[in-house]
Amino acid sequence: MDRILLGHGSGGTMMHKLIREHFAPRFEMKSLNDSAVLEGVSKGKIALTTDSYVVSPIFFPGGNIGELAVYGTVNDLSMVGAKPLYITVGFILEEGFPLDDLKKVLSSMADAAEKADVKIVAGDTKVVNKGKGDGIFINTSGIGIIKDRIDISPSRVKIGDKVILSGPIGNHGISIMSERNGLTFEPPVLSDTAPLNSLVRDMLKITKKVHAMRDPTRGGLATTLKEFATDSGYCIIIEEKLIPVPSGVKGACELLGLDPLYVANEGILVAIVSPDVTEKLVKAMKKHPLGKDTRVIGEVRKAPEGMVLLKTSIGGTRIVEMLSGDQLPRIC
C-alpha cells in the first residue's frame, strides 16, 4: 500500500508530484502560485474564519474529516450571514498515512466544496514524523461576503425574540463516539455534517431580523445558548419537549450517561429572531431539506440575566450551564 513519506513534505519533487497528481486536479487550482488571487470579494463586508480538524476516527458513520473541514468553515461563515466564496486548506500528514485514505479525503473535500458552492483556492502540506501526528490534521480558512444590511451578532438579541432550531440534536457527536467505541445502534446514528449556507440564504431572503445565529458544534446546543445568553445579557428559556432528540441519540446518551444538549452537531443551526418574522421564517426553513424539522424551542426574557433555563417535561425548571471540559461517560 502506498503511504505518505517524509519526502512528501520536503518541498522537492515528491511533494510537487503529490500536489500535481492529487490536490490540484481535485480542487481546480489553475495556477500554483504562492498566493491565490481572488475576484468578487470587494463588495460589502468580508467575513474571514479559520478552523482546524483533528477528529478521530477520520472516517465515521455519515462523513469523514475532509467534508467536515469544508462544511465546518462554510458553516462558520454562514452563521454571520456571509455567502462563503473561497477556502484554503492546510494538511498536516503523519509519515505512513495511507495514500488511499488521503485520496478518499481529498475527493470528499472536492465533492463537499462543489455541494457548498465554494472554491478551494490555496493549500499547504506538511509531513511530520511517525508518532508526531494522528494520521491527518486539516486546517481550513475561508472568506465570504456579507451584504450591507445584514448584521448578525448576539448584541442584537432583544427581549421577546424567539429561539429557532433547524433540526434534531446530537447526531454528529454520537456517530463519532459510537465509531470510536464499537457501539452500534439500530438504526445507525449518522453524523449530520452538512453545509448550511443555502439554508441561511433562504432565511435571509425572508428577513434580515435574524439577530444571532450559530451552529452548535462542540459543546452542543447548551453551550451555544449559554454563549448567546452571556453575550446578550438576557435570559434564554427553552422547553425540553420541543427539542428533537433522535431515538438513537437518546439511547446512546442514556447508555453512556451523556446529556444530548451537550453533544456536538455539524449540520444544524440555532437562531434568535424577531418574534414578528418567526412564523414566516420557520415556514420557509421547513421547505429546505436541512430545515424540515425546524421549530421554535424557546424565547428570550429579561431575567435572570445571562442564564439559560430549561422547562422540563414534567413542568420543572433547571439551569443549563456550560461544561468545564469534555463530557465524560459515567460508569453507572
Add this chain to the structure above:
Amino acid sequence: MKDKRIQKKIKGLTDSIGKPVKLMEVCGTHTVAIFKHGIRDVIPKEISLLSGPGCPVCVTAIKDVDVAIAISKMNGNILSTFGDMMRVPGSKQSFFHAQAEGANIMIVYSPMDALKFAQENRDRKVIFFATGFETTSPSIAGTLYEAQKAGAQNFYIYSTHKLVPPALKALLDSGEVRIDGLILPGHVCTITGCRPYDFLASDYKVPSVITGFGAEDILQGIMMLLEQIASNRPSVEIQYKRAVREEGNPKAVSLINEYFEPCDANWRGLGSIPQSGLKLKDKYSRWDATKQFDIDIPDAQEPKACQCGFVLRGIKIPTDCPLFGKTCTPERPIGACMVSSEGSCAAYFKYGRRDK
C-alpha cells in the same frame, strides 16, 4: 397525564403526613436526574431531598488515586480507567494532570477494552482501575474470567469497588441526620435485588423504595415512600419493576463472589467503613495490581474546610460549603462531591446553583 396524577397524590399524602419529610437519594444518578427533571419544582416544599453517598467515583480515596498514578508512571505500564475517574484529584494531581505530564493513562468504556488492549500489546502491563458499586463489579469479574481463559499475563485489576448497603448502615448508625425515607439505586439493585436492603426496614424502620431514573419513576418512588410514611409501615419496595427483580441477577452475583470478597474500605469524605469494599480473593492475587506492584505511598490528608463528609452524610447541602463554587468547581474540584458529573456538589453547581 400520569405524572400530574402522581403529583396530586404526592400533595395529598404530604398534607396528611402533616410535617416536613426528609428523603435521601442514595445514588448520584438520582441526584442528577432529580435536577434534570426539575423534580423539586413539582413536589411540595415540605419534602426535602438529600443527596447521599452514592457516587462511587467521588468516594474513591485520595490514596488510591495516588497509588494508581504511581503505577501508571512505572516503565511499560498503562493504566486504563473509566472517563469520569480522570478528574478525581489525588493528593497532588488527577489522572488528567498525570497524563499531561506523560503518565500512561487511557480511557476505556469497558474493562473488556482494557483486556483487549493488553492482548494486543503484550509488551505492556495493562492495569484496569476498577471503581464502582455493584453495578460495575460483575463486568470486572466477567473480564477476569475472560483474562483467565485467555491466559493473559499482562493484565491487572486495581479494585476500589464499593458496596452500597454497608455505607447506608454506617450512615444510619451514626444517627447524625434524620432520614424519613430512602430512594434506593435502581441500577445497583438490578444486580443485587432487594434482599441486601431488607435491614433498612426491619432493623432501622426506614421506608425504602428501589427507584428508576425517569421523571415519572422518581415521582412514583417518592409517592410510594410517602405512602409508607403515612401508614407507618416501613418496607423495601420496588418501583423500578421493569428492571429490578427481588432476587436480582444471581448469575452476576455469583460471578462477583467467585472473584471478589468484602473488605474494609476507605471512602473519601467518609473515612473507613467496615466490609464496604471489594478486593480480589487471594487465589486471584496474580491479577491484583495492589499485590503485583510494589508502591509505598504515605496516607493522604483530605483538604481542610471541605464539607464533603457532611454532604455525603446528608447533614449539609453543597451550597452550605464555603468552598462551593468559589475555590471548588468542576474544573478544579477540591472535594469528593465535585469531582464526578454525578457528585452532589457537581450536580448543584451545574443545575441548581441559583435555585430557589
